[in-house]
Amino acid sequence: MTATIEQPSTSTAVTDYDAVVIGAGFAGLYALHKFRDRMGMSVRVFEAADGVGGTWYWNRYPGARCDIESVHYSYSFDDQLQQEWVWSERFAAQPEILRYLEHVADRFDLRRDIQFDTRVDSMVWDDADSMWRVGTEAGETVTAKYVISGAGNLSVPKTPEFDGVDSFRGKVFLTGNWREENVDFSGKRVAVIGTGSSGIQAISEVAKTAGQLTVFQRTPNYATPIGNGPADADEVAAVKADYSAVRDASRNHFLGVPYSQVQPSALAVSAEERRATFDARWNAGGFRLFIDSFQDILFDKQANDTIACYIRERIHERVSDPAVAELLAPKDYPYGTKRPPLETDYYEAFNRDNVSLVDIKKAPIEAITETGVRTADAEYEFDVIILATGFDAMTGPLLKLGIVGRGGLKLSDKWAYGPRTYLGLTVNGFPNLFIVTGPQSPSVLYNMPLAIEDHVDFIGDAIAYLRDGDLDIIEPTLEAEDAWVEGALEISSQTLLPGTDSWYMGANVPGKPRICMLYLGGAPAYRAICDDVVANGYDGFVLTPATVPAI
Ligand code: FAD
Ligand code: NAP
Numbered sequence: 001m002t003a004t005i006e007q008p009s010t011s012t013a014v015t016d017y018d019a020v021v022i023g024a025g026f027a028g029l030y031a032l033h034k035f036r037d038r039m040g041m042s043v044r045v046f047e048a049a050d051g052v053g054g055t056w057y058w059n060r061y062p063g064a065r066c067d068i069e070s071v072h073y074s075y076s077f078d079d080q081l082q083q084e085w086v087w088s089e090r091f092a093a094q095p096e097i098l099r100y101l102e103h104v105a106d107r108f109d110l111r112r113d114i115q116f117d118t119r120v121d122s123m124v125w126d127d128a129d130s131m132w133r134v135g136t137e138a139g140e141t142v143t144a145k146y147v148i149s150g151a152g153n154l155s156v157p158k159t160p161e162f163d164g165v166d167s168f169r170g171k172v173f174l175t176g177n178w179r180e181e182n183v184d185f186s187g188k189r190v191a192v193i194g195t196g197s198s199g200i201q202a203i204s205e206v207a208k209t210a211g212q213l214t215v216f217q218r219t220p221n222y223a224t225p226i227g228n229g230p231a232d233a234d235e236v237a238a239v240k241a242d243y244s245a246v247r248d249a250s251r252n253h254f255l256g257v258p259y260s261q262v263q264p265s266a267l268a269v270s271a272e273e274r275r276a277t278f279d280a281r282w283n284a285g286g287f288r289l290f291i292d293s294f295q296d297i298l299f300d301k302q303a304n305d306t307i308a309c310y311i312r313e314r315i316h317e318r319v320s321d322p323a324v325a326e327l328l329a330p331k332d333y334p335y336g337t338k339r340p341p342l343e344t345d346y347y348e349a350f351n352r353d354n355v356s357l358v359d360i361k362k363a364p365i366e367a368i369t370e371t372g373v374r375t376a377d378a379e380y381e382f383d384v385i386i387l388a389t390g391f392d393a394m395t396g397p398l399l400k401l402g403i404v405g406r407g408g409l410k411l412s413d414k415w416a417y418g419p420r421t422y423l424g425l426t427v428n429g430f431p432n433l434f435i436v437t438g439p440q441s442p443s444v445l446y447n448m449p450l451a452i453e454d455h456v457d458f459i460g461d462a463i464a465y466l467r468d469g470d471l472d473i474i475e476p477t478l479e480a481e482d483a484w485v486e487g488a489l490e491i492s493s494q495t496l497l498p499g500t501d502s503w504y505m506g507a508n509v510p511g512k513p514r515i516c517m518l519y520l521g522g523a524p525a526y527r528a529i530c531d532d533v534v535a536n537g538y539d540g541f542v543l544t545p546a547t548v549p550a551i
Contacts, residue, residue, distance in 0.1 A: 013129040013143075019463075020134045020144040021045045022401065024114050025054015027150030027436040027452045029101065030077060033108045034460050035148075041463070044142060045110075046134070048119040052105045054152055056098040061175040061198065061386070062183070063205035064094035067226060067342040068447050069286060071239045072257050074100065075449050076247040081107065083240055091228045091286075091342075095181075122402040123147055125431060130473055130546045132432065135402075145472070146432045148459060149398060150452075153437060153444055156396035158389050158509060162193075164368040168385060172368075175202060175388045185210040188383040191373055193365070195221050197341040199388030206386070207349035214380060215350075216360045216373065219338075220330040222311045226342035227285015247450070254522035256447025259292040266294035266303040278310045290340045297336060298495050304334040311335060318347035324357055337500035339444070393503040394439045394517040395419050405430035418506070418515035422476030422484045422540055423530060425455060431475040434459045439517040440488045444504075446523040454523075458530055465538065472546040480540030492516035 021031045024047035035041040049057050066073045070087040085100060092100070105111050122135035132147045157176030165172060173183070175198040190210040192203050195217045207213050239246050249258035266274055274294075281288040289307070296303040312329040319325035328347065349355050363376035372381040395415060403411040409429045414420065421427050424441025425434055436455045437443035443451055462474055492498055498516055501507035507514050519526055533539045 013131060015131045015143040015145050017044045017142060017144040018042045019044075019146040019148055020120075020132065020142065021148045021150055022120055023047060023054060023150035023152060023155070024049070024052040024105070024110075024116075025056070025150060025152055025155075026075070026101070026449050027152070027456065028052075028054070028114075029104055029108075029110055030075065030453060031148050031150055031436065031456045031459070032110050032113055033077075034456050035463075036113060037108065039460055039464065043113055044144070045114040046118045046120050046136060047114055047116050050116045051102070052111070052114065053098045053101045054150075055154060056094055056101060058155065058177055058179070059175060059198070060094055060181055061173065061178045061202045061388075062185075063201035063203075064175075064198070065089075065091050065201065065226075065228070066097060067091065067197070067287065068255075068257055070097075070231070071236060072246075072250055072447055073097075073449060075104065075453065076243070077453055079243065082243055087231050087236070089228055090231055091226055120401055122404075123433075124404045125406055125433075127406055130431075146434065146463060148434045148436060148456075149401065149438070150436045151397035151401065153394050153397070154391045156392045156400060158392055160368075160387055160389065161510065162365055162368045164370075165387075167370050168368050168372075169370050170372075170383045170385065173384065173386045175199070175386065176391055185384065187211040189372075189381060190214070190384045190386065191216060191380065191382045192386045192388055193360075193373075194388035194390065195219070196388060196390055197339060198390070199386075200341045200343050200346050202386055202388055203355075204344055204346045204349050207352055207355050210354060213349075213355045214358060214382070215355065216358050216365065216375075217327070218360050218364075219332075220328050221338065221341050222308065222330050222335045223341040223343040223346050224282060224289050224311060224314075225285050226344055227283075228344055250447060250450055251454075251527065252524050253291075254524070255287060255291045255445060256442075256450045256523050257287065257291070259288060261288075262292050263294050265296045265300075266306045267296070267300070274306055275310070278307065282314065286342065287340070290336055297334075298497070301334060301496060304336070304496060308335045315347055318351075320351045324350050327357055327359055333500040334496045337497050337504075338502040339504070390503055390508050392509050392512070393506075394443070395506070395512075396509075398435065398438070403430065403433070405433070416513070418513040419517060420481055420485050422481040423533065424484075424488075424519055425458065426474070426476045426541070428476050428478045428481045431473045434462075440485060440519050442519050442521075442523045442526050445518055445520065446526075451523070454527060454530075458534070461534060462538065465534075466543065469543070470545055471543045473542075473544040474538065475542050475544075476540055477542055484540075488519045488521075489516060491520045492518065495520055 018041035021028050032045050036043045070092040119137040121137045124133045131143045135141045157174050186209050189212045191214050193216040200223050250256050281293045297307050315329045316325045366374045399412050406429050419439035421440045424438040437451050506512040
């Protein structure tokens with residue numbers, strides 16, 4: 001497979017912008033800086049919110065914080081920025097991450113090219129003029145040669161699947177669209193529905209002040225300690241003294257963190273050694289237990305059983321009532337096949353008198369009523385209901401853009417049976433469209449700011465290559481795309497992930513195609529493939545010069 005340079009087949013007319021970027025989260029902000037300030041392109045960013053921040057703008061629920069250490073979960077593109085910014089905690093909370101992204105927007109003077117309060121709802125490729133026509137909900141249309149989606153993977157909360165939400169007379173919050181700060185729960189009867197990462201963070205916090213908190217759990221989760229605390233001055237100084245080496249180590253790690261103590265197999269060591277390794281990783285916190293203990297836990301069910309059993313034991317140690325502990329301990333799926341949540345005092349919350357747990361696997365929720373929640377076997381009254389029910393992940397934000405490619409091909413039709421991409425970045429039939437951290441890239445299984453920088457840099461390099469070669473259009477071949485999708489699915493089939501219902505698989509949204517949406521070969525292998533593609537003159541892509549239209 002090699003890159004093909006075709007003869008002119010289309011014309012390219014003058015566009016309003018060189019590039020339109022969707023979103024002003026980590027991806028959109030860096031893309032704007034890179035394309036405008038480092039490459040001299042004209043760029044317009046459209047952002048649905050009235051501020052920057054993306055995930056960290058929309059998720060202001062109590063307890064929201066990152067689960068990768070902040071010195072790693074941050075931009076690396078500007079050394080002065082990473083040297084000067086000071087994180088107050090090891091794992092910063094949402095307000096601090098939002099302040100950081102606001103600082104980045106100001107520091108690099110980004111806001112002047114971001115159009116806030118503007119939702120893009122159509123993007124149509126104009127074959128005759130070789131340009132994208134990007135339309136907004138307000139009816140504005142602009143043209144651009146390239147479109148870069150920084151619309152995010154976790155930016156479209158699931159539509160509530162319960163009847164009667166609108167009839168509830170109290171207040172309903174959705175964790176993924178939560179803009180109020182410092183909500184007061186004192187004395188209130190509060191329900192939380194959902195025990196994924198968002199629910200677990202919210203429950204731990206709300207339990208401290210709510211009059212009564214009732215947690216509705218369908219599937220228990222393997223939550224493990226985050227190990228948060230004030231940032232350690234010596235640790236931070238050590239990172240900053242050699243930041244570029246730390247970033248290199250992160251980029252050379254499967255998950256994008258500079259961990260280096262993983263052992264080959266949980267089954268190759270004695271029970272005592274295994275326990276000692278699990279204890280050390282459990283105590284150190286972060287994703288160490290998940291990604292820095294044994295390499296085979298995501299591939300070998302027997303290896304996975306050892307860690308799943310360990311976590312179940314730890315849950316039982318922390319929860320006083322054995323029946324509640326049993327309900328909180330996952331049994332039906334392997335550890336790590338849903339994104340593992342990290343927590344502070346989550347299990348201890350269930351030892352409080354004001355917190356109770358309801359098993360909605362046994363007695364599902366039938367409806368939200370005027371006064372609360374009705375399950376198959378009881379009615380509950382509440383003042384506040386918190387829906388922590390997750391997202392239409394990965395494909396949801398892209399399909400909401402109303403993308404139409406060559407010859408009227410809709411992305412929603414092309415992806416009717418699941419996403420199809422080349423490198424998780426581009427799609428055949430959709431020229432000059434780039435997706436940052438798209439499906440079938442390592443994306444959400446890679447420290448996201450680094451994943452985003454890698455993708456934006458790849459896109460910038462591709463555009464520069466086109467410019468230098470008097471080329472105008474880049475599009476992956478169908479052959480390259482098919483091979484990429486097949487390869488990504490083949491790798492996923494060697495892991496335990498496809499056996500579990502998770503948002504990685506699209507299985508959390510009723511009716512969504514069930515397919516693994518991640519490239520599971522790891523970030524380093526992925527980067528090596530991308531480097532090869534570039535070194536071979538954009539292997540797998542067709543590059544086309546466009547004719548200048550006659551005047
Ligand atoms: P987003 O931050 O999602 O930004 C996308 C932006 O695009 C949004 O502002 C949205 O309004 C805008 N947008 C979308 N569609 C449109 C449209 N049609 N028109 C206009 N604007 C649009 N990842 C990690 O690696 N580590 C973590 O610790 C971590 N913690 C997380 C915690 C939470 C609560 C959540 C929900 C996710 C977390 N993630 C984490 C994943 C997180 O989404 C990424 O780390 C990162 O913030 C994504 O940045 P982004 O710019 O790609 O997308
Ligand atoms: P999630 O992991 O998809 O969890 C959603 C929860 O809601 C699950 O417990 C799910 O149960 C439940 N649920 C969904 N629909 C339901 C229904 N109809 N009835 C009953 N229960 C229902 O979503 P999330 O917690 O928002 O997290 C999504 C992702 O965002 C995370 O995996 C992570 O990548 C990111 N995130 C990260 C952090 C962090 O720590 N930094 C924090 C929050 C989010 P089932 O499991 O049975 O479907």
